[in-house]
Amino acid sequence: MATELSPVSQIPPEFHVKVDHDQCRKCKRCVLNCSFGCMQFKDKVTPDHSKCVACHRCTTFCPENAISITDHPMVYKENANWTERIRQNTLKQAETGGILLTGMGNPKPYPILWDHLLIDACQVTNPSIDPLREPMELRTFLGSKPDKLEFERDEHNNVRLKTQLAPHIQLDIPVIFAAMSYGAVSHNVHKSLAIAANKMGTLMNTGEGGLHEDLYPYSGRIMVQVASGRFGVHSDYLKAGAAVEIKIGQGAKPGIGGHLPGEKVGLEISKTRMIPVGTDALSPAPHHDIYSIEDLSQLIFAIKEATDYMKPVSVKIAAVHNVAAIASGIVRAGADIVTIDGFRGGTGATPAIIRDNVGIPIELALAAVDQRLRDEGIRNQASLVCAGSIREAADVAKAIALGADACVIGTAALIALGCRVCQKCYTGNCAWGIATQRPELTRRLDPDVGSQRLCNLLTAWKHELQEVLGSLGVNSIESLRGSRERLRGIGLDKETLEILGVKPAGVGM
């Protein structure tokens, strides 16, 4: 038996909540809104600083603007080695003996290579294009492209395509929503994503928790996932999806499985995952039917058989050191789409040690994979989709120029829905009704409003991407795809530039 520790925690609070009592009119909205139990009412609003996660729910809904949140003024004796984070974590582990859990993507200050890449523009010698007046094509097709096209003449002597094309998905914007399971996020999040994906002509992805029956009407724009736990996977589910994705890994937690704790498995989740109410949903770290590329191929074709070769099959992996060789194997195994998730990708729950230390940035992984597939002459056989912290339209443009066919957004989509990246998703208490199953909280997100916010975000990005294309003097995203000549690196060392396949800024054609 472990010795009982003192009930007083030694862990200092992270944040300080200041209520301006002159302004406060004691409406208690903050108390009702705080899902972490920080805001209490004892004659007046009295915050428990230690419970604040800086989710901004109270500050957003206070009618008097009476609340402000700052870093806790408690200073630690300065130490560049024993940082606050490390001291805080050590105390936590001394009190619990547990693996530190966290949510969202890697917050550590690793270099963000998107911010070291600059995009070209036309000046004098070839004219730029005004996207407001001229058509600007963002349409993208995901799926395997043939090695060559053959044509023949029909009975009326018209030329027609002879080559049989593999199944494709048409995207009106090369940005798709990330795999987030029903369980990690709420039903209203899934619904918001599904509606927005349909309106915007893009895709959402079920994640590994199955597809709720309410969302089958949207399934023409839903990629359904098959992960190691096989939760909610059955013949109708596979046939319903626009595409099927085999999830091998995730950027925020490469190489490890997932645990959805039993308390989140309520009736609806139980129905969707097809497991009893209240049981832990444990996803094994590997698929136990996949120990090799040959095994992967076997599952890819099991899915193709199941869907009568009508749907593209994607394989999603985390960006790890050997990603280029693995991706090559995946393409050769028969995948139509390879999705690569970089180490800054988000998650509902993961051990912090994995999230913060395992994997490589998507920028390098993407460049390495694209190059490898080109060198091997198989780049056409699969679309390349990149994920793992695509934050803004500029990242999308740069990713496309590096060789991606499309980008995935998870965190960005959640921020559009209200997420404040407080990283407390694993607690199930999300004040914005996103990463929670508590009904009083999930109610806070209205799918009509949520989907509209998502559509707005994508519409804004669409215009921004068109602006970038216009300034580059091209009128379709296809002309930018893999065009690394239109990128330049700044502040990058020689090796990094070589891997990215871009020249340093200042060097001309």
Place this chain on the structure above:
Amino acid sequence: MVMTIDAKGMYYRELNKMIRTAIEEGETEFVLDNINGQRYIGDAIKAKAKITIHGTPGNDMAVFMNGPTIEVFANGQDGIANTMNSGEIIIHGMVGDVIGYGMRGGKLMIKGDVGYRVGIHMKEYKTQVPVIVAGGCAGDFYGEYMAGGVMILLGLGAGEDKPIAGDYLGTGMHGGVIFLRGKVEEYQLGAEVAVMELDEKDLKLVTTYVTEWCEHFGHDVDEIMSRPFIKLKAVSSRPYGNLYAY
């Protein structure tokens, strides 16, 4: 009508397409002759149908299957009943590895031995309780990560004191139940399982399935039931509940 297909030299895609199309047109009974390694037979078929197979079917037979009955008059290979939802499979022989992975419902009756990683992450849901009964012995990782369902291993043909299953038995198990007719050593068990005696209800359950197994393969129920079984169950439905700091 019974549709008989001579599968000699036939590629699996052609064979499976034929079966799928016939099922859509209402065919309910198939006899497949000269099967030799064709994969994915019964893949994702959602219908009441009976498929009789002569010859050894290839990997992933009955993957995602949802309803049909398949009877194989030979050995089976790897990946049988992978993520199967419902249906019944009877195999008059031995089978390979990764049998019943993620299986959610239906029944799998195997005459002989089973390979490695059998019944991994089997799970149950409402009235769907998957069952795997095998007459012989099993390799390592039997019932690993098991979340639901029933696995029965008869150990016929094993010597008196040789263990009838391999190592890592029931590792990570958090649901379901395993019945073994024969012995296993303590060191073979995963940390998450406990050995128990069968109660009356268990005995009834085992007898029912063993009787069914005997009807398929012609053994004597009483003789099989005359040797004691042991029961393995998860110690906790949440083996990793205390691992994390919140």
